[in-house]
Amino acid sequence: MKTIKVGVIGGGGIAGAHAKAYLKLPFVKVVAVADLMEGRAAQFIEKYSLSEAQPFTDYRELLKLDLDAVSICTPNVSHHQISIDALRAGKQVLLEKPMSVTLSEAIDMVHVSKQMNRMLSIGFQPRYDPNMKMLREIVQSGQLGNVYYAETGGGRRRGMPGGTFISKKLAGAGAMIDVGCYSLDLALNTLGHPRPLTVSAFTTNHFGTNARYHPEASKFEVEDFGVAMIRFENDMVLQFKISWAMHMDSLGPTIFLGTEGGIKVTPYGSGPWAGIWNDKVGSMKMFQDDEIGQISRDLALVDHDLNLFHEKIRDFAEAVRDDRPAPIPGEEIVIQQAIIDGILRSSQQRKEVSVELPLNITEV
The missing domain is CATH 3.40.50.720 (NAD(P)-binding Rossmann-like Domain)
Structure with missing residues (x-):
């Protein structure tokens, strides 16, 4: 070998x-x-x-x-x-x-x-969670029809890091790229990496810059909360939201809405540092119609102990x-970086911004 x-x-x-x-x-x-x-x-x-x-x-x-x-x-x-x-x-x-x-x-x-x-x-x-793979297979198989809306993100009631994570010089940004990148990858990989066109976003750091909530408040230079609406070329939109700290227990599940069905996905775990997508799936539920009417069912998760x-x-x-x-491959993650770049620009400019990508991303 x-x-x-x-x-x-x-x-x-x-x-x-x-x-x-x-x-x-x-x-x-x-x-x-x-x-x-x-x-x-x-x-x-x-x-x-x-x-x-x-x-x-x-x-x-x-x-x-x-x-x-x-x-x-x-x-x-x-x-x-x-x-x-x-x-x-x-x-x-x-x-x-x-x-x-x-x-x-x-x-x-x-x-x-x-x-x-x-x-x-x-x-x-x-991506190595078998349930994440199952979610992608369901969406890519067409069981939901044409997906026109997705919502993802997560939030910790309290879970702000310190040190290099809060320095703009070293980190570049905060919650968006620390834990928000996981949420974006979940959605983008499930959807097949659609091409983004515009982003409208808002970010804050009310908690990080308050000494009541963070011991390094005077050094806190990045965002601790952000929300964005991303429009894609396939006439689909994605709502993205992320938080390191907030007065709330959750920012809700990840959802995918299609013309033939929908899926609701909740993250795994509990506690003040939970509620974000950097671990396993907690539950998945499918919503559809049949010949009788509206139905919903819990999807059986793959039980595993993979690290x-x-x-x-x-x-x-x-x-x-x-x-x-x-x-x-990096060419897939370029799409995510384009969205994060748009979020930061939109938040700074306080308006919707366009996303510029090479015509063929896989051949940049």
């Missing part, structure tokens, strides 16, 4: 999750770790018992090694440049979400991945080993 040599760029918590998942794969060796903080890579290697790994402070030195692939687990604003450098160094890339901060960065990243014939796979582990994060890492590593395409 071919052994895959992997480097990990970034030494924070999410990088640790990558390392633990790689350690469970017998055909993978983590041979290098880079973190710009002096000594942090060496500490990471010791913590996760990566005995064959070399430490680096400059990721560009790591990229000079004979590696098959890298996991990029760094702050959001660095995703673009590190991905470009890794792809140009001939490495296959698994990039943690969000893909980038701006749309132009995302387009550039996909262009280089195609130019170099290297995969750029983006880390959206909820979705580990499934993401495994699929990427196997794709590298078997020379398969990227499991979650």
Whole structure:
């Protein structure tokens, strides 16, 4: 069996999750770790018992090694440049979400991945939930008819992070790209990645900038709440809403309305940090008509104990080993980045804005 040599760029918590998942794969060796903080890579290697790994402070030195692939687990604003450098160094890339901060960065990243014939796979582990897959199959099969409206998002009553997550310089944005990207991926992947045309949005940070609710209020620079209406070219609209904190227990389920039926989906879990789409499905219910009248039924969920994060890492590593395409290709996530870019522009300008994308997104 071919052994895959992997480097990990970034030494924070999410990088640790990558390392633990790689350690469970017998055909993978983590041979290098880079973190710009002096000594942090060496500490990471010791913590996760990566005995064959070399430490680096400059990721560009790591990229000079004979590696098959890298996991990029760094702050959001660095995703673009590190991905470009890794792809140009001939490495296959698994990039943690969000893909980038701006749309132009995302387009550039996909262009280089195609130019170099290297995969750029983006880390959206909820796609590996069998129930998420079932939802997509139902919608794509036409059981709902033509879907004309969808609604997604989620909200934590309290669940604001701190540190790099609230710095515009490092994160680029807040709840929209931290947890909102999961909701958008759920909807867009289910719908088959339709092309967005316009976005009208509103964002606030009332909670994050209030010392009553956040210990780093004076440093809080991003949004903690956002809502948007996205219009697509197939005469469909999507309502998107997300919150890190609010005076409410929920922002409601994800729904898909079609000419022949509808589906309501609730997220898994409970508690102050629950209510967003970064885990499993809680329930699904189908609404249709039959020859007698209106009917509704609960859809039987697939009972599983999969570690979705580990499934993401495994699929990427196997794709590298078997020379398969990227499991979650960057060209799909470009659409999401276009919407997030539109949300931020619309909120700032306080008006509806147009979304500009290359004519053929898969060939940017």
